[in-house]
Amino acid sequence: MSQPTLYTMLPAGPLSKCVLIPLYLLLLSSAAAAQQATSDSLQSLLRSHEKKDTARANLLNQVSRSYFTKDAVTAARYADEALHISDSLHYTKGKIWALRNLALVENTKGHLDQQMQLTLNALQLAEATGDPYTLGVLNNDVGNIFTELNSPRDALAYLKISLAIKLKRNEKTEIAKTLNNIGSAYISLKMYDSAMYFLQRAEKIKLALNDQKGLAFTYENMGIVALVQEHYEDALRYHRMSATYYKEAANLPGVVKASLNLAEVQIMLGNLKDADKNLDTAKALNDKLGNFKNEMIYYKIRYELDSARNDYVAAFDHYKEFSKRNIDFFNQEKGRQISRSEERYESEKKQRENILLKKEQHMHLATIQQQRVLVLSAAALFLALLLITVMVYRLYKRQQELYLELNNKNREVSMQNRIILEQNATLENLNQVKDKIFSVISHDLRSPLAILEGLLFLLKDEKIDAGQFRMYTDELWRDVKNTAYMMDNMLQWASNQMKGIGVKPDDFDVTLLLSREFDLLHTLARQKEVKLSHELNQSIFVYADPDMIRLVLRNLINNAIKFTPSGGEVMITAQQHNETAEITVKDNGTGIPLENQHRIFSNIYYSTTGTQNEKGCGLGLHLSKDFVERNQGQIWFNSMPGSGSSFSFTLPLSDDQDLNPRGYTVVVQDHPLGGVSLLRR
Missing domain, CATH: 3.30.565.10 (Histidine kinase-like ATPase, C-terminal domain)
Incomplete structure (x- = not known):
């Protein structure tokens, strides 16, 4: 067992929680001092260059990038100013990197949708400029976000584009980053051998470059694979190395993840005291960052720690907190899926409308072309009065037929549009019924069932006796009865909405x-x-x-x-x-x-x-x-x-x-x- 760090040796209790952050910050002092020196140097240059030109926009983006892992609010402020200046000057490069810095700030808060939108906006601007370095970085960012959104197959498409660009330019540091992210995507796909292959390639490059900041991410992923494969000692070693490098880089979001990972491995190894200290560290730091997903993971691991300590009342309370946040996270995921479905539907709808407009346009062009041919024919035959009269009569009849045909076609198009609008209204009503049913099932029905499941799990594994279980029976019976009434109302309403009663x-x-x-x-x-x-x-x-x-x-x-x-x-x-x-x-x-x-x-x-x-x-x-x-x-x-x-x-x-x-x-x-x-x- 390696030597415990300073914060893991503190005694449990209120005093330890009070001094935890100051002592922890002492551990980061050297890295923080180095980064602060860099930030101070950049700020000094910024103060000496007050003119709002492209040079100031570049300095603002560099300062913002140096702050995002330790002070997201300050990083966002500098990036906003860079974006404003770049936009007023039509400076595309400055806008791209300002948008990327704002996206990284949203990542520290766990706002993945906002990060994705900002990154895609930056990628669209980069594609117009054609700069390969910027394209490699932003494709890597989009792939990484898709992995965090549990869409690893979408992630691999962007990550492989990024890797191809970086290999062509032989950018070792950037290649290692993308190899690491490809490993993360394969972890999400549960293809652990493939994940370790890419992670080991990334580790080799980063060790050769002495890229300790990058090694923190790689060792974190290796620790996750080892934990899944139940190689707990290897997982502990990897997560300790990851935590060390995150501290040296003063990367607070990384330290939160490393502390949570260490706590989970230590619970598996029975080292409950150190697991408790790491959870306290993660909670204190994440309260500052406000990352919702990390908060949900914290309550999950805290519930596992309480169960290992046989403190089942506390375990039940923490399980309820995890369950509540898991339901909210599920609702967010469901909202994202519904939003993507709606976007897909709107896109298909616009395509159908464009096809109808093109058909109508071709009909008008064909009609105009026919009219021109007839007019030219009439002008050519103008020499003969009788022939002219016959041609004019035929032209009139032909025009009447064309107008009649055109009117018929217009009526068909109008009828098709009316059918499409009616189908859209029907689909909208069905979507509202479906969304209401999903909302009730995911929020109002899942919550009491999740609590009942937690109690039954504790009772089944004899982690709570019958006397403790009876303390909750009246509340559970009332919740289940209310849930039954809600289900009855929901079924009656759904039947009434969809087919009538x-x-x-x-x-x-x-x-x-x-x-x-x-x-x-x-x-x-x-x-x-x-x-x-x-x-x-x-x-x-x-x-x-x-x-x-x-x-x-x-x-x-x-x-x-x-x-x-x-x-x-x-x-x-x-x-x-x-x-x-x-x-x-x-x-x-x-x-x-x-x-x-x-x-x-x-x-x-x-x-x-x-x-x-x-x-x-x-x-x-x-x-x-x-x-x-x-x-x-x-x-x-x-x-x-x-x-x-x-x-x-x-x-x-x-x-x-x-x-x-x-x-x-x-x-x-x-x-x-x-x-x-x-x-x-």
Whole structure:
């Protein structure tokens, strides 16, 4: 085992976390001093050259490049000034390198989409200039971004273009960088032998050049391959060398990655104390950088460390933090995929439109050409009056036929355009349904399932006993029940959007319908210590679709329970008017904010968490309004923030109210094993 570094020897506790960064910065002092000397020299030149010309733009880009690994904000400020000056002077080279520096700043923050857009803009300008060095660097950058975006095959296409350019110019340092990045792409493709081949080629060149800054990246990748192949001692050696070179280069983003990699290997080797210190280092530095992906990886490794220590409560908390960030990362990836699909669709749509325009243009040109031929023919035959008369008549008839044909073609093109617009509208509606379903599944349904999976994993591996597991059962049961309700609402809404739901009205007793749903809803209310009761003590026969009204009642009562705190009350009442029955669900909960009340029954899907962080998908009230109105009823609400809400709806009464009349009295009895009984008298 090699000698521990200074920050790994600190004792655990608050004091160590307080002094961690200053001591760590002492380790970087020599590298930081060297880089600071370079930065100071460049800034001195910058202060002596205040004229806003191409020379100042070049100096600004050099200063920005020297800062991006240690102070992203300062690097961005210099790059912005360089871009402004270069743009005003139409200085293409300055714009290219300013855009690249801004892209590198976005990389330190983990904003890969912004980095990709800036790099592609720079590459477009470079292709116009044809400078091979710049093209080699920027193609390498694009390939590296694709690897980080989990698109390694796209990455290899750009990286191989970059490698060919650099080999032709025999640029050893740049060749080594691209070989290293090709190795990264093969790691993403899980082709580890190919990855090691390119990484070893990069290592050989960098050792010959004594490129310690570049070796940090290569040894990091070699450590990743060794870890995957379970060669833990080799992985530890590579990651320690990578960490050493990152520190010497004062590369803070690199140090964060190296600390996370070391912690993961040390957990595998059972060196939990050093793993804890490295995780503290990574957390402290990444708080400054704000890299979202590194934060997600930190919570994953922290969860593994807690599990290895048998601290399962802390492991569960850190797993929830990792799961939440993993879901957000998944949503970002899904958004990028949807955006690429939309761009592809728009491109194909424009191509179809261009084809139609070209066809129409060819038709117009053909018509004009034919008219010219006919006019010239008429001029040639003008010598004979009779012949002229016949030719004019034939020309007129021909023109009429051409105009008729042209009008027919125009009508066909218009009809095709109308069909395309209708198909686009249909596809847009289907995309909205798909996006809503994916959004609910990825965010609202995956979260409780991920927490349940984490608990079951701990229980299965006997890392948590049954007593600890029971502490979470009530919360899990409520989350799963809410998830089931959300799934029911989502399926009803999706069916309604995509193919429609037919109304099947019938005479039924709404009191009996409520009684059948009351047991489960009362269990949900009792878990929140909310009193749930109703005053429907006699039969009320209505003419409507019972399945739709069951969903309406369930959504309104579940919403009332959701936004009523412990000790509150939810009451269901009913009144009969001349031709309608009016049913009201009233609570004394949190109420609806005045600024959001206009969104309740609109097409804007409005959803907030309940008093105990219960989630919803924003479809319940929208479906309830649709189903009530389909059954010839009306729905409305009254709400005061802090005082509760009441939702009411009407249904048409059955023509024969004497159908099998009964009286109902609801008696709620607690069973010894839990639950309630509803007795009808």
